[in-house]
Amino acid sequence: MNNMKDRVTIYEVAVASGVSLATVSRVINNNSNVTEKTRKKVEETIARLGYKPSRLAQALATNKTTNIGIVIPSANYVYIANMLNGMTDEAKLRGYQLTLFVTNKSKEDALQVVEKVITSHVDGAIIFDDELDNEDINKLASYKIPLVVINNQVKGERLASINFDYEKKIKEVIQQYFKKGSKKMYFLHLHHSGRLLERIEKSFIDAHIKAGKNYGVFSIEDSYRQTYADFMEIFKSTKSGYFLAYRDSLAAAVINAAIDSGLRVPQDVEVLSIIGTKYVSIIRPQLSSLHLDLKEVGSKAVTMLSGLFTDEQKEKNLEFESTFVKRASTLF
Amino acid sequence: MNNMKDRVTIYEVAVASGVSLATVSRVINNNSNVTEKTRKKVEETIARLGYKPSRLAQALATNKTTNIGIVIPSANYVYIANMLNGMTDEAKLRGYQLTLFVTNKSKEDALQVVEKVITSHVDGAIIFDDELDNEDINKLASYKIPLVVINNQVKGERLASINFDYEKKIKEVIQQYFKKGSKKMYFLHLHHSGRLLERIEKSFIDAHIKAGKNYGVFSIEDSYRQTYADFMEIFKSTKSGYFLAYRDSLAAAVINAAIDSGLRVPQDVEVLSIIGTKYVSIIRPQLSSLHLDLKEVGSKAVTMLSGLFTDEQKEKNLEFESTFVKRASTLF
DNA sequence: ATTTATAATGAAAGTGTTTTCATCATAGGG
DNA sequence: CCCTATGATGAAAACACTTTCATTATAAAT
Numbered sequence: 064m065n066n067m068k069d070r071v072t073i074y075e076v077a078v079a080s081g082v083s084l085a086t087v088s089r090v091i092n093n094n095s096n097v098t099e100k101t102r103k104k105v106e107e108t109i110a111r112l113g114y115k116p117s118r119l120a121q122a123l124a125t126n127k128t129t130n131i132g133i134v135i136p137s138a139n140y141v142y143i144a145n146m147l148n149g150m151t152d153e154a155k156l157r158g159y160q161l162t163l164f165v166t167n168k169s170k171e172d173a174l175q176v177v178e179k180v181i182t183s184h185v186d187g188a189i190i191f192d193d194e195l196d197n198e199d200i201n202k203l204a205s206y207k208i209p210l211v212v213i214n215n216q217v218k219g220e221r222l223a224s225i226n227f228d229y230e231k232k233i234k235e236v237i238q239q240y241f242k243k244g245s246k247k248m249y250f251l252h253l254h255h256s257g258r259l260l261e262r263i264e265k266s267f268i269d270a271h272i273k274a275g276k277n278y279g280v281f282s283i284e285d286s287y288r289q290t291y292a293d294f295m296e297i298f299k300s301t302k303s304g305y306f307l308a309y310r311d312s313l314a315a316a317v318i319n320a321a322i323d324s325g326l327r328v329p330q331d332v333e334v335l336s337i338i339g340t341k342y343v344s345i346i347r348p349q350l351s352s353l354h355l356d357l358k359e360v361g362s363k364a365v366t367m368l369s370g371l372f373t374d375e376q377k378e379k380n381l382e383f384e385s386t387f388v389k390r391a392s393t394l395f
Numbered sequence: 396m397n398n399m400k401d402r403v404t405i406y407e408v409a410v411a412s413g414v415s416l417a418t419v420s421r422v423i424n425n426n427s428n429v430t431e432k433t434r435k436k437v438e439e440t441i442a443r444l445g446y447k448p449s450r451l452a453q454a455l456a457t458n459k460t461t462n463i464g465i466v467i468p469s470a471n472y473v474y475i476a477n478m479l480n481g482m483t484d485e486a487k488l489r490g491y492q493l494t495l496f497v498t499n500k501s502k503e504d505a506l507q508v509v510e511k512v513i514t515s516h517v518d519g520a521i522i523f524d525d526e527l528d529n530e531d532i533n534k535l536a537s538y539k540i541p542l543v544v545i546n547n548q549v550k551g552e553r554l555a556s557i558n559f560d561y562e563k564k565i566k567e568v569i570q571q572y573f574k575k576g577s578k579k580m581y582f583l584h585l586h587h588s589g590r591l592l593e594r595i596e597k598s599f600i601d602a603h604i605k606a607g608k609n610y611g612v613f614s615i616e617d618s619y620r621q622t623y624a625d626f627m628e629i630f631k632s633t634k635s636g637y638f639l640a641y642r643d644s645l646a647a648a649v650i651n652a653a654i655d656s657g658l659r660v661p662q663d664v665e666v667l668s669i670i671g672t673k674y675v676s677i678i679r680p681q682l683s684s685l686h687l688d689l690k691e692v693g694s695k696a697v698t699m700l701s702g703l704f705t706d707e708q709k710e711k712n713l714e715f716e717s718t719f720v721k722r723a724s725t726l727f
Numbered sequence: 728a729t730t731t732a733t734a735a736t737g738a739a740a741g742t743g744t745t746t747t748c749a750t751c752a753t754a755g756g757g
Numbered sequence: 758c759c760c761t762a763t764g765a766t767g768a769a770a771a772c773a774c775t776t777t778c779a780t781t782a783t784a785a786a787t
Contacts, residue, residue, distance in 0.1 A: 070538070072743055081765040088745060119455050119516045120743030123772050128451065139690075141473065141478035141523045148471035151497045155504070160515065162462070172532070173485070183492060184451045189759060206402070287677060311663045315677045322679075345619060345647045347654075347679060358471075404773055415737045420775060428735060450775030455742050 071114045078107040083135050091116055092109060111353060117250065122184065131179045132188035134164045136257075141311070141340040142357050146191065146213075149361025157369050158313060159186070160246070166194045168255055173199065187221075187368045189213065209371035211364045214259050216380065223367045223379040225360060229259065229337060230266040232353055232385050233307070236335065237270040243395045246305040249279040251290075251313060260309055263337060287312045294320035302326065305333040305393070311342040313388030314350050318392060333393040350389030355385040403446045412440040418504055423448050441632060450624065456518065463700060464512045464520035465689060466496045466527065468589075473643070473672040474689050478545075481693025489701050491518070498526045499689050500587055504529065511539050518572060519553075519700045521545065525589030541703035543696045545592050546714065555699045555711040561591065561669060562598040564685055565639070569602040575727045578637040581611040583622075583645060595669065611636070619644045626652035634658065637665040637725070643674040643723065646682050650724060666724040680723030687717040 077087045082101060090105040097105075106112075123126040132148060135143050152280050154161050164180055166173040172236075180188055180203060187209035190200065200217055203210055209221040217224050227385035237248065250267045253260055264280070269280040281297065283290045290313050298320055308314035314336035321332040327347050328334065337342060339352025360383055370376025387395065397675050409419045414433060421429050422437040429437075440446075458622060467475050479493075486493050496512055498505040500552040502666065505526035512520055512535060513647040522532065530551055535542055539583055541553040569580065582599045596612075604705035613629065615622045622645050630652055641644035646668035653664040659678050660666065668675060671684025683706055702708025 070743090070786080073745095084744080085746080085767060085769095086765085089766090092745080098765065115510070115514045115515060117455075117743050118514045119451065119460065120772090121745075123449075123451050123455055123743080123774090124745040126772075137480060138470065138483055139476050141476070144471050144473070144476045147495075148469060151470055151495060152499070153424060155497070160511070160528075161495045163479075163483055163495065165487070167484070167487075178447070179492070182447045182450045287673065312673070313678060319679060320678070341619065341644070341675065342677070345651070345674075345678060347645060347651060358728075402773090405775095416774080417737060417739095417776080418735085424775080429733065432760075433735080449773050452742090455744090455773080456775040458742075594738090663776075 070117070071082050071112045071344060073116065074113070075259060076081060076105065076108055076112060076114045079112060080105045081264070097277035116134055128184050128186055129158055130160045130162050130183070130185045131365070132162050132164055132185040133182060134166065134180065134190040134192045136166050136168045136177055136192050136194065136361060138163065138165065141342065142338050145189070145340065145357035146361035146364075149186045149358035149363075150189065150365050151361075153362040153365035157365065159365070159369075166186075166192050168194060170194055176265065177202055180208065186372060187211070188335060189364045189368060190215075190225075191364075195258065209368060211368045211371070213364060218379070221371050223371055223376060224379070225364055225367070227259070227349075228382055228384050229353060230262050232387060233263055233266050233337070234270045235291045236353075236387050237267065238274070238304065240395065241274055241276065244333070247277055247279060248305045248307065249281055251306060251308045251317075252280050253285050256286065256309075261310075283313065287316045290316035291320050295324060298326060298332075303331045305335070307335050307337060309337050311336045311338070311340050311346065311350060312353070314352075314392070315342070315346045318348065318350075319347065329392055335393055339388065343388075343390060351390045352388055352395040353385040354388045355383055359383075363369070402449070403586055405448065408437065408440055408444060408446045408534045409446060412437045425473045435657065441443040441601045447515045455494055457634065460516050460518055461490055461517070462492045462494050462517045464494050464496055464515060464517040465696070466494075466498065466520060466524045467643070468498050468507060468513065468524050468526065470497065474670050475523070477689035478693035478696075481690035481695075482521065482697050483693075484690075485694040485697035489697065491667050491697070491701075496520075498524050500502070500526060502526055506637035507636060509534055512540065518704060519543070521700060523696075524545075525591065531626065537586060541700060543700045543703070545692070545696060546589075550711070553703050555703055555713070557699070557713045557715060559591070559687060559715050560717055561685060562594050563597055563600050564719060568685075569599065570606070570721050572637065572727065573606055573608065576637065576665070576685065578635055579611060580637045580639065581607055583640045583649075584614045585617050585637060585641060586614060587617065595641075598679055613638075616644065617645070618644075621649045623652050627656060630656035630658060635663045636669070639667050639669060641669050642669045643670070643672050643678065643682060643684070645682075646724070647674070649676045650682075651682065661724055661726050668724075671720065675720075675722060683685075683722045683725040684720055685717040686720045691715075 064118050073084055073087050077084045087105055090102055152159060162185060164176045166176050177199050188210045200212060204219050204222055215228060216226060250264055252264060255323040283293055296318050306317050308317060316335045317334050318328050326332050336350045336352040340352050343350040343352045367376055390392045405416055405419050412601055419437055425601055483493060486717060494517060496508045497642045498508050501718055509531050521543045523545040536551050536554060544556045546558060548558060573623050584596060615625055626649050638649050640649060646666045649666050650660050657662050668682045668684040671686050675682040675684045
């Protein structure tokens, strides 16, 4: 139990098996230029001494850390956790470790994160964070760090990007709704919204303007509790509407407030959650949403990044298609 | 835009400012033994050249990576994401990076993870994963890796642990219920359950045996969809009961199935979610649950680990108290 | 002005690997 | 049996830092 080992180094292995460092290194790295006999011998002493190569020293010597950086606003969003899940799986498969860099939705933190990513010697990074603008991304790129950027169309030597088609899909949903539905549509604008949400909002507004329709925008906090409270107020005067919310939790706040105000969902109040997670079917009535396989996005991001390392990645701009799934919170 | 820099090293800074490596190193590390004049000079050329120390080389030289490993079954659980959130915040505050190691609830992967943690040269690790048993933990400890283990009472040189009082609280809840309630209680046993859930189940059974009461156990999948389907079956025959579920999503499955079977919650069916997350108040009726500030747990875990690095951590066994919060899914 | 104590600096070794290049051994071909 | 080509091995440099120890410069004290 108390057999505290000091780390055994490659040098000790070399001495113990009567060969040079180079040979031990070859054995470790499965280099073919080693006799079966010496390989056996070295492997035996490696096992006996419990030697494990130091990834640190390897990294310094090879300039490869097998670490990839993940830049996100927080680990606490369900849709980010979903992506993370796909990333960890794929990374494990490919032998990478994931290092987390969170910006907490603060520009100041984002700048720090950029510095940390640079000094951390990650082999590459996946960025899913609107707080990093093109300048930040170019800075990282200028340090030759391969990058997969999610939700921001970027171009460059070792840059790839993954984008979602939410804007297009929202437009389609709205246009479909114009044909059948009659409620006034409201967009839930977040105080601290990122580029994606802004683009979706623009898309929402454009669709209405183009169709000459009236619309509304409510500006809310990114909090279930606050949004619920806000909508308990709103539903005192507004008795119907079609509400587009960014997240399940916000959509749920609207639904619950509507029901608690004596309104019927979806007859009086319709709600669409834009980024649907697994909670869409837990919440009642079940949430209509745009569905995207975020786990797949995460896993694909790692795959693309891995492709960038070897210049094998040909398609550098991927678009993921979301699908509108009608559930019980909307009529159509 | 295309000013690709090769990484500038400490050597170039030294030459450019006409001092030795040692002096530059001193400036970087805020060593006081440097004249204001030379410091200025060096700092100026650092800025001019855009030099950033390589954390890799620093780590190799100092035997400190400022990296801490986080061992979890998956990033995809809400309660783990909550903890992760606390960890990332505290880690940022203290200048650590977080490296993720996920076991995917597989013993095989867990063994791999142990190896990776060892070779990754993390300064320490936080383990919240029942897949790692005492043997694994001792192995890590034998490599002198400071460890904070969540949900497993461990003792040792550089070991600390954080435990939850769920077992005690569940017993209390049950005993309280015996005084007022009359429904038969059912425990939802997960097929692939970890130690915590097993202990809670034992606690549940003990409380019933001690009181000479009848109880039931349903063995379910850890999946909302499957559990919902199972309970649509179960509620064809079982028309009432008090159900203890491990997670919100499973509790929600029971609730939704009950309602969809025409039963009333909480009049006919009562449901308690053991590990309550923010979804307890989103789901309707709102879920009674045990509440624990998991973000705080995460942040505390990092703090304790940091304390282990410097031997400043005195209390090595922390117990977090959960509180029973009655909401609408139970009568009392 | 001289000594002494202290602060500032540099040389060099150390951190644990990989990798290049040179050397040595071995087997195959004549 | 000798030569050559090829495969196996080792020495040493490289990776980018920190840190110890010795040395030099500076200021304070006499």
